[in-house]
Amino acid sequence: MALEFEKPISELEAKIAELEGFAASSGVDLSGELSVLRERLLRLKGDTFDNLSRWERVQLARAPGRPTSLDVINGITSDFLELSGDRAYSDDAAVVGGLAYFEGEPVVVVGHQKGRDTKENILRNFGMPHPEGYRKAMRLMDLADRFARPFIALIDTPGAYPGISAEERGQAWVIAQSIQRMARLRVPAVAIILGEGGSGGALAIGVGNRVLIMENAWYSVISPESCAAILWREAKEAAKAAEALKLSAKDLLELGVVDRIIPEPGGGAHRDPKITFANIKYALHQTLSELKPLGPEALFEDRYRRFRGLGRFQE
Amino acid sequence: MALEFEKPISELEAKIAELEGFAASSGVDLSGELSVLRERLLRLKGDTFDNLSRWERVQLARAPGRPTSLDVINGITSDFLELSGDRAYSDDAAVVGGLAYFEGEPVVVVGHQKGRDTKENILRNFGMPHPEGYRKAMRLMDLADRFARPFIALIDTPGAYPGISAEERGQAWVIAQSIQRMARLRVPAVAIILGEGGSGGALAIGVGNRVLIMENAWYSVISPESCAAILWREAKEAAKAAEALKLSAKDLLELGVVDRIIPEPGGGAHRDPKITFANIKYALHQTLSELKPLGPEALFEDRYRRFRGLGRFQE
């Protein structure tokens, strides 16, 4: 499944494959032509992926097949043991988490979880948590503190679910509580924005000592579509909104909202999950190493200072 | 409304009143007869109330008009400011609580709340909390710890509500959590069993440094009726069960389950709420004074030791 801006690439790829097939079956030597085409493909890919617009990156962040939190957990940790439930109302499948080893060290990990197909997406409410999901996340934060394990949060949600039941059970309250709970962790906390970082529903598990972001992920106070609907009264102006919101990894790094960009393979994380996981692993390893020397109170103060400094104004 | 064993008393009282009326309206001097009757009444009251059976006390503990938690709160504290809600699901009217001054000192107070008539009883689910009620109580424990205020718990429940919704939302879990939360308080905690102390639903807010009990209150692992239904297959054998369970204030003091009995006016707390409140106030004042010198950790250890010692067995 190719996104709009990927079509020239996939067309060229198809053509090369066709010629290769012809050359192989006919015995005709097309190596000259093929090498020209391959070089052109490389250039085309470079041109396309190095200069993606913000809106194109939003589409990559949502691309079917993009590694979900569970994929990443299984890709970068070992012996993942999933834990369930908020001990109060239900188990929200839009949030997953548990215990695992990262490079041999036990950690606590949590993430928004989208489905990998329609059926799973319905089960997981398209990665939009109810209050119970955040309560599960808080329970895992408690565990991390209790056992002095690093806490890793994987962010990938269009936003917290905006529905009647969610409001009834305190969606705003639980997001605030989760922000506060995570802020209070006395262990290293790292948040990684994997795909979509939709507003408060993302931030609820985003209060890390360091916040990392995948090259093609987005993180914003509002989705481009909703922003467009409000400002231009047209959801179709989402591309414009994406530009205005400066929601790309590079933008956010410049604003200090994120601390590091994790590179993706050409064409996006889903093109080569193995490379994607290796890149995440490398960045997470470095980040955890940086935080390792800090004691419990220093970690809290480090997090305080990190977020304390965000915002721009005139005295 | 007189309980069965109170009938001779109320009959005699009625007779005295009748004679007094007759004497006043007719001018006939009946002072001799009246003084004899009044003395007899006094003796009858003494005989009756000093020797109540356990089952009769259970009935007094449930007597209509017996002061509820809100009555006691208003009777022994000033400027009570009720707080609401569990910040997660609902506000349970079977549990009340908030901030108040006890003898000029700010305290946090919580209690099971029964209704004072049928309509209110339905609203308050006859004093049987759902999980939300205990979550409200835990929130108030958090407040007590946060602001270093003594925590006062008033117990008066037939038990936690045994229903589908309560089970779905984790009745057992929340009782365990509430026991643990109260145990962990770093402030003086006093529990007073006002009327009914029904099993785990009572204990959930019963983990005080000191546990006081009203003279006619009961506290047991199971209600006499349910016990009778199981052991004698007859709820009607409740009187027998009450005896067997040793659920009276005096029994519990002997077992070490409670630390002090608060006397009630003759005929029960509802006969003279003012005296009742004065007695509670006096006992609570003394108890809080005892605990005042202890620091946060000492208070926790004191509570640990208190409950650690309960139980009888052979090495």
Place this chain on the structure above:
Amino acid sequence: MALERLFRRRRAQGEARDVPELWVKCPKCDAQIYKKDLEANWYVCPKCGHHMRLSADKRVELLSDTGSFQQTTGLKPIDPLNFSDTEPYPKRLERYQREAKRPDAIVGGRCTIGSVPSVLLVMDYAFAGGSMGSVVGEELTRGIESAANENRGVVIVSVSGGARMQEAALSLMQMAKTTLALDRLWVKRLPYISILTDPTTGGVTASFAAIADVILAEPEALIGFAGPRVIKQTIRQDLPEGFQRSEFLLKHGMVDKVVDRRQLKDTVSDVLKLLYPRD
């Protein structure tokens, strides 16, 4: 967040501030009220008790002990993203500043409330629907931090459509920043009371406004995470009567009390006294 649109719509309905006439019509019961009477009654309809919107300055007057308020806010917003939609953000800011007569959507300072040393922070709906950008976040944070340093209680009156779109991710970060700041009060056992007024939604509800020691709400205020319009769009059905109103939130355990504005000062004073450290 998504509530600026709502804000535009609601202003006409709820706000009587700029009406030059002597008489105001209650939007709930249609009673004609003499404007001076309405002002004297803190913009609560004397006939039906309907709470109309109250300006931020009036709120300061309502809550702080007379003569005690010393304003500390005054930071000015900038345009960190070069944000432009149908109009550049700086242009919008100028208009908002003219309308609200202050640099951004908040006013706050030191005062006493019922004699308790406090920091009072009031959001201003007249400025961009009380939306929270860098300035609001910073002023709240500074106010909270100064309260912690000076042993004061904190009272925050919220009224907001949520985080400010034009500062995008920086607005979002104010949710974390303000929430973190509240931890400074924790260490010193200083009380924080949150007052929710009509409307409070989005990133404001989902951060500092929801995690106070005591949460009060004015009657019938709209309070929630998502705006009603967004929810309606999502679930494609009508919302139940009273949904997301103060009384609904009380029932669902989210607020401690729904308090009539005319009793608000007394209630806030009582809570502060009950929670403020004793010497």
Place this chain on the structure above:
Amino acid sequence: MALERLFRRRRAQGEARDVPELWVKCPKCDAQIYKKDLEANWYVCPKCGHHMRLSADKRVELLSDTGSFQQTTGLKPIDPLNFSDTEPYPKRLERYQREAKRPDAIVGGRCTIGSVPSVLLVMDYAFAGGSMGSVVGEELTRGIESAANENRGVVIVSVSGGARMQEAALSLMQMAKTTLALDRLWVKRLPYISILTDPTTGGVTASFAAIADVILAEPEALIGFAGPRVIKQTIRQDLPEGFQRSEFLLKHGMVDKVVDRRQLKDTVSDVLKLLYPRD
């Protein structure tokens, strides 16, 4: 609590312990199973996966590393209240002790589980339906305290109708005592895993069993606060299918995992290793 009656009823159904025959009939799928096969399969029906009741001794064998278990329990119950209903409590105790071949409803001791130093405490349904009186509470408390002193993890397998009526208020107090004891583990960051098996209700569920770091349940176990009969009586209607079963609790967020008994040892070992302090 109210579950002794239930206990009597359920034994016949669930327990295969005292059957002398060579063949056992699965109460769920009616399959005839060769008893040795059933034993080798930890009393899980090889045909349908139904979990029959497993004795406390077998549980110790299932969970502890071979040869590592050293029993520490052995306290004897007394009759503090002179309790007598249709039969004096001491008489009942004698019968329970004969039936269960131990002094009270618990067995426990030091062991390793997946090489992690642990204290394993297992309730015994064969003794008065696993009811909790002073001995059970004291053994649990001592076990937990010794784990805290010796840096061991704690694993408790619950099976119980609740608190023991014949020790009345003293039984109730065991709920507080055991819960308090768990705090000793907290300070030393030692893990506690609670395993809920069929049935676990009343005062056991509502205390130590529900507040573990990780809660596991065996499939289709009945787990709750009030017994189903009491609830039915209260609400006067039938209970929904699967109500209070492990899978229901998982759905409602109360347990972390429903684990097949044949994988239980591995799961417990994994959790202990993940949570046990690293040197």
